[in-house]
Amino acid sequence: MKLYRDLTIRQKHIVWAWAFLALPVVFYTVIRFYPTGNAILISFQDWNLLGSRTWTGLDNYIKLWNDPVFWQVFRNTFVYLLLGTPVSLVLSFIIAYHLDKLRFMHGFLRMLYFLPFMTSAVAMAWVWRWFYQPVPIGLFNNFLASIGIPQIEFLNSTTNALPSILAPAVWAGLGFQIIIFMAGLRAIPKSYYEAARIDGVSTWTVLWEITLPLLKPTIVFIVVFSSIGFLRIFDHVFNMTTNNPGGPLNSTKPLVLMIYQSAFDSFDMGYAAAQTVVLFLVLLVVSLIQLRLLRDR
Amino acid sequence: MAVVEEIRPTTDALLKTKAPKRPANMGQFLRWFFLFLGGIAMVMPIAFMISTSLKWPHEVYNLRLIPEEPTIENYTYVLEDGRFYWWFVNSIIIALITTVCNVIFDSLVGYTLCKFKFPGRYIVFIAILSTLMIPTEMLVIPWYLMSQQFGWLDTYWGIMFPGLMTAFGTFLMKQFFETVPDDFIEAARIDGLNELQIWWTVAMPLVKPALAALAIFVFLGNWTAFIWPLIVTNSVEMYTLPVGLSSFGDEADVQWELIMTGAAISTIPTLIVFLIFQRFIIRGVVMAGLKG
Numbered sequence: 001m002k003l004y005r006d007l008t009i010r011q012k013h014i015v016w017a018w019a020f021l022a023l024p025v026v027f028y029t030v031i032r033f034y035p036t037g038n039a040i041l042i043s044f045q046d047w048n049l050l051g052s053r054t055w056t057g058l059d060n061y062i063k064l065w066n067d068p069v070f071w072q073v074f075r076n077t078f079v080y081l082l083l084g085t086p087v088s089l090v091l092s093f094i095i096a097y098h099l100d101k102l103r104f105m106h107g108f109l110r111m112l113y114f115l116p117f118m119t120s121a122v123a124m125a126w127v128w129r130w131f132y133q134p135v136p137i138g139l140f141n142n143f144l145a146s147i148g149i150p151q152i153e154f155l156n157s158t159t160n161a162l163p164s165i166l167a168p169a170v171w172a173g174l175g176f177q178i179i180i181f182m183a184g185l186r187a188i189p190k191s192y193y194e195a196a197r198i199d200g201v202s203t204w205t206v207l208w209e210i211t212l213p214l215l216k217p218t219i220v221f222i223v224v225f226s227s228i229g230f231l232r233i234f235d236h237v238f239n240m241t242t243n244n245p246g247g248p249l250n251s252t253k254p255l256v257l258m259i260y261q262s263a264f265d266s267f268d269m270g271y272a273a274a275q276t277v278v279l280f281l282v283l284l285v286v287s288l289i290q291l292r293l294l295r296d297r
Numbered sequence: 298m299a300v301v302e303e304i305r306p307t308t309d310a311l312l313k314t315k316a317p318k319r320p321a322n323m324g325q326f327l328r329w330f331f332l333f334l335g336g337i338a339m340v341m342p343i344a345f346m347i348s349t350s351l352k353w354p355h356e357v358y359n360l361r362l363i364p365e366e367p368t369i370e371n372y373t374y375v376l377e378d379g380r381f382y383w384w385f386v387n388s389i390i391i392a393l394i395t396t397v398c399n400v401i402f403d404s405l406v407g408y409t410l411c412k413f414k415f416p417g418r419y420i421v422f423i424a425i426l427s428t429l430m431i432p433t434e435m436l437v438i439p440w441y442l443m444s445q446q447f448g449w450l451d452t453y454w455g456i457m458f459p460g461l462m463t464a465f466g467t468f469l470m471k472q473f474f475e476t477v478p479d480d481f482i483e484a485a486r487i488d489g490l491n492e493l494q495i496w497w498t499v500a501m502p503l504v505k506p507a508l509a510a511l512a513i514f515v516f517l518g519n520w521t522a523f524i525w526p527l528i529v530t531n532s533v534e535m536y537t538l539p540v541g542l543s544s545f546g547d548e549a550d551v552q553w554e555l556i557m558t559g560a561a562i563s564t565i566p567t568l569i570v571f572l573i574f575q576r577f578i579i580r581g582v583v584m585a586g587l588k589g
Contacts, residue, residue, distance in 0.1 A: 010414075028425060036431050098328050098332055102329055105329065112339055116342070118567045123346070124560070126560050143360060146360065168342075171339070179582055183583040232432060232434060238523075279435065
């Protein structure tokens with residue numbers, strides 16, 4: 001105590017700061033940095049949890065490169081991204097743009113659009129899975145049957161299953177993006193619009209020349225945020241295909257599900273760790289490219 | 298003469314603005330109409346989930362939204378079994394403890410990085426920032442090995458430990474502590490408060506809205522978390538609601554009214570919280586989204 005009293009104010013601050021940070025520094029070291037290093041380390045090893053860990057160098061990565069399932073999964077992951085991000089971006093912008101101009105029932109409508117964001121992905125995956133069932137069970141096909149349109153195979157078809165699984169993921173995220181877009185629209189100074197009106201500019205030109213360019217920071221945020229989400233899709237896929245995770249014929253399997261199966265079904269820890277390193281690199285590269293493209297233009 | 302000339306342009310102007318006004322109103326109506334249809338479509342899955350959970354098995358497959366004979370039989374059946382009750386309690390405990398931890402530690406770290414000058418500040422800042430780039434999925438294997446080694450598998454601690462602090466929360470709070478004037482802190486120091494008291498009694502009350510936003514995000518995130526609880530729990534009693542629902546769905550197979558009941562049980566609490574604190578939550582989401 002005497003020691004502390006003899007310190008200068010500046011030194012006392014340093015003591016306090018590190019006292020506050022002591023536990024968090026331990027946490028981030030043990031729960032974030034050490035595991036990151038460990039994952040990279042394990043990716044160069046062969047290990048099935050029970051036996052001994054042996055160094056195998058790049059074997060896991062070579063195995064991954066030669067694994068046709070991996071390439072299928074890699075493709076699927078990017079289909080989720082390339083389909084999900086633009087669709088949800090365009091939909092949420094259109095809704096936010098019009099909702100922003102509406103006064104009547106504004107709050108109520110905003111609530112309707114935001115409600116799905118508060119749901120749990122697992123619960124909603126099961127609800128949508130029920131919707132997708134064939135006649136006489138599923139809601140969608142029952143509806144189609146009642147108006148005389150032929151059945152659609154949603155989850156049993158290799159071409160339809162992936163978009164069918166993506167739909168609830170897009171649906172659940174829309175509300176969040178709409179709210180962020182509306183905040184972005186509000187932040188644009190009214191004087192720009194007034195100046196445009198005095199000049200007699202058309203609504204369409206205002207949208208392309210004023211609204212969208214000024215919304216760029218918001219768009220960058222939403223694109224990066226939703227891309228990361230779609231690249232890491234798991235809950236929906238796992239729960240909508242529990243009888244055959246990632247099926248039919250791996251047509252819906254994303255990278256995270258492959259990681260889960262390699263690690264916790266086949267206990268091939270090294271192989272799974274190599275996949276997580278690939279996921280990390282994919283996320284890193286995709287976010288960097290998007291930030292580059294969208295910031296500099 | 299002068300009067301007439303003054304009036305004429307105004308009437309002209311009135312007529313001019315009046316003419317395009319009708320289509321504008323029509324446009325406004327169409328806008329409302331389509332947004333309304335879209336909004337109804339958005340809540341349909343939730344509505345059908347709840348309505349089906351109130352239906353008898355023979356009614357499940359018809360397209361009616363309002364059940365013919367509503368029943369709470371499904372809820373009594375699902376809850377009597379006991380498992381949903383445990384899962385619910387587990388989820389509540391885990392989400393609450395994690396939220397409290399995040400609110401305390403994220404704001405403490407954010408405050409320290411924002412208001413203290415000390416050697417190593419920049420390194421700590423960059424180190425925590427860099428963890429934002431690491432996806433959770435990369436860490437689950439090492440976390441699993443760690444839990445296995447220390448006997449954390451299948452425990453509350455095992456489910457909670459990875460999320461006790463988050464970089465996202467730390468930066469959110471750091472941003473908001475920037476808005477707290479240094480003079481307030483200086484004045485409190487002169488009043489003889491120690492640094493811990495200043496943080497808790499002076500700075501924290503000033504960022505209450507941000508704390509609420511953080512709490513909402515962390516709670517919702519942990520309430521719906523799936524992959525890590527799925528990995529770390531083995532016994533049915535330790536499942537959280539999403540993990541439990543996933544296993545229950547498989548087991549109930551084609552009894553969709555029971556699955557919908559389970560889904561409703563795990564969704565309704567957050568929906569109620571949202572309906573009560575709607576404005577508050579939307580503001581929090583915007584704050585977290587734009588500043589975080």
